[in-house]
Amino acid sequence: MGAHTLSITVFVILIAVTLIITWWTAKRVKSSRDFYAAGRAIRGWQNGLAIAGEFMAAAAFLGISGLIAFYGIDAQIYSLTWFASFFVVLILTAEMIRNTGKYTFADIVSYRLADLKVRPLLAVCVLVVSITYLIPQMVAAGSLSKMLFGLSNVWGILIVGFLMIFYIAFGGMVTATWIQSIKAVLLLVGGYMLAFMTLSHFNFSPGELISAVKNSPTLGDGWLNPGGWLSNPAERFSLGFSCLFGTAAMPHVIMRFYTVPTKKHAQSSAMWTMTFMAMFHILTWIFGLGAAALIGPEIIAAADKGGNIATPMLAQFVAGGAGTIGGDLFMAFIVSVAMIVIIAAVSGLCIAASSTFSYDFWFKVVKKGQQSPESQLRTARLAAVVIGGISILLALGLKDSNVAYLSGLAFAIAATVNLPAILYALYWRKLTTQGALIGIIGGVIVGVLSVVLGPAVMKEAAIFPLKNPGIITIPIGFALTYIGSVLTRDKTANDKYTELSVRSFTGLGSE
Amino acid sequence: MSDVMMEHNTDAADEARKKINWQEAYDSPEFQKIKKKRLVFIIPAVILVFFLFFILFWVQSFNPALATKAVAGDANFAFVYSMLIFPIVWISGMLYILYVRKTIYPIEDKIQEKYTIAKEE
Structure with a gap:
């Protein structure tokens, strides 16, 4: 049996398992809250x-080790910052997300503000972030x-x-959760087997x-010392801090905190995420x-x-x-896990995009x-199909084009727009509707410009010098919202802070 | 408060929120206390994580002599420091959880009990 046939067989078996799960979980989706x-x-x-499954994506499983194999230890920065970002979360x-919101990222930000002005902009922003993050993975x-x-x-x-559409349209968040957690288990099992067998050679x-x-x-110190991949210190600081603080603002991560019963469970979710992320990311090197x-x-490069x-x-x-049988079988298993990893990751993004719509x-x-309620659930399922189809x-x-810059774009917008929005909404009384609008619109413009004028798109002719723009764009995002807010007044936002503050800390009156 | 809070439907949750006296809850000494107790951990913790990484990136970028110094067998300082980030951050997370559950949740539960409007009303 050829290696490809074997890989396909293992993949089909794993897919069959996920379809059984979909069939079993989809029956439980009866309301929009379930979805x-x-x-x-x-x-x-x-x-x-x-x-943890959302963040142990193909980039983590295949991308980081590939970069380390080619350029040395520098790419470990992703493992470290993604893991530590959940401490920030x-x-x-x-807990604050679980206590104050209902279903989406916009719930928290627009709660104190003029909902009909802020929410559509945030929705567009989330939609753009999720889809631009989804496409490179597909x-x-x-x-x-x-x-x-x-x-x-x-x-x-x-x-x-089509698997993504199928899972989400039928099972919504319930199926997405199960697929994502099974994938995480597969990845941990596969990862530990691989690490064990690799270390057996040493x-x-x-x-x-x-x-x-x-x-x-052929290798030598270059693979162990910093600088092989991130030779520009500005890129290192920028990439590191964007990942460390930007993760808290990714809409598909925020949504996941609504799936638990109380703030206590939200807190333990984040701690468990750190545990599983540490277990996996301690191995990538x-x-x-x-x-x-x-x-x-x-x-490797030849292949x-x-x-x-x-x-x-x-x-x-x-x-x-x-x-050998062992070699081909284990490769088939790892390859199939990698594909499941991608399917789970795009499903998580698809539900974030379709929910916001x-x-x-x-x-x-x-x-x-x-x-x-029936009509809400129908719209949700339909949105999953339409957004999945567009993707x-x-x-x-x-x-056939190189779309790696799209995930950079998604991350730049999320960190520049969403991060200031959610932190100001939760912790700063003086946030105003105008300030938030200026922050969102300005943040999107700055985020897009930094990528479009940067090396990822313009290559050598780049006007903006950094591949990872976060270190410049995130402070701009914070500054725009701040300036916009201190220059305007918003009595409702100010008054409602009292309520939101009590809610976000104590969980009083949570959904 | 029980582990799994009773779920109510949306409109009921909205209605219930409108009846709560938020200003009074906000001004209560209990709330001011827990707010302070949370921030007393959160602010230093964020600064700690920031500097944990700032030092790593600084050494990796600008102090190659230290970064490449072998400290454990052939493993260099930057690598060992990186691997230590995992236990340090994980333990900080556990400490936060223990701290919040022991000193903050009991007070928050009292606030919840005091200001939640009974269902019959």
Whole structure:
């Protein structure tokens, strides 16, 4: 049996499991609360697993180790900051989100403000962030399926896209939670097996792996010292702090905190997320340096210039090598897990995008809150299908272009717009509607400009010097909202702060 | 407060909120106390995490002699420091949870009891 057939077989088995889960969970979705927030019945540990799942995406599993294998230890910065960002979430936002909002990110920000002015803008912003974050992952799924299953990338995109629509339209947040948590378990199991087998080549000693890299004639100190990938200090600071503080503002992460019953569960979700993230991200350097030491960067680059194949190749090598049953089977397992990882990740983004459309935009703004519960649920399902469909079309259209800059764009907008918005809304009495509007519109403009005029799009001719613009754009976002707020007055926002403050800390009167 | 709070439907939640005297709850000594107690942890914790990473990035960028100094076998300072971030941040998170549950939740539960409008009203 060829390696591709084996990979496809393992993948089909895993997909069958997820479809059974969808069938079993979709029956529980009877109201919009079930659809958007999984009936607020998810336990803290499972929500933690699901949130960790959102952040142990393909970028973490394949991307980081590929970068480390090629350029050395620098890419570990993602592992460190994504993990630590949940400490920021834990202390600054986790309980507060659960206490004050209902279904979406906009609930919290617009609560004190003129809802009909702020909410549609936030909805557009969330929609743009989620879809621009979703598309590169779909495109990646296309090129992975080409490499891993021998299917054309059109098929890869269609399979991932239709599974995503299926899960979300039928099961909403309930299914998304289950898929996401199962994926996280698979990833942890696969990750620990891979790390164990990799270290078995080094007498189970991380120190020996490091010494092997240091003493290798082809690798050497360059792989262990900083500067191989992030040679510009400004990029290091910018990327690091954007990831550390920007995560708290990603709409699909915020939504996940509504799925638990109380603030206490929201708090334990964030702690469990940290635990699972630490368990996984403490390993990524082993995959990266292991692949570099055991296989070698040239051989990996010959198979895939992007480095995404490093982890699967390492899996094949440590389980016996190409052509052996163990090697092929373990590679097939790792590859299938990687595909499930992508499907789960895009599903999480799809529900964030469709909720903001059906709830924030349609129910709150267009229908002014007057829509029957049945009709709300129908709109939510329909939005998932339409947004999923649009994403598939966009991914198909962009399948042959390099779209990596889109995830940078999504992150830049989320951190520049959403982060100041949510922190000011929760912690600053003087926030005004005008200030928030200036912050949102200005933040989007600054975020888009920093990417469009930056090296990711304009290459050498870049006007804006940084690939990771956060260190400049996030302070601008905070400054715009601040200036806009101190120059205007908003009595309602000021008065309602009293209520929101009590609610956000104590949970009094929460949904 | 029980572990799983009773869920009420949306409109009821909106209505219930309108009846709560927020100003009185806000001005109560209990609320001012817990607000202070939370911020007393939150603000230093955010600064701590910021500097934990700031020092790492600084050493990696501007102090190559220290960053590449072997401290545990062949593992260099920057790497060992990076790996220590995991336990340090994780333990800080646990401390926050223990602190909040022990000293803040009991007071918050009292505030909830005092200001929640009984359902029959």
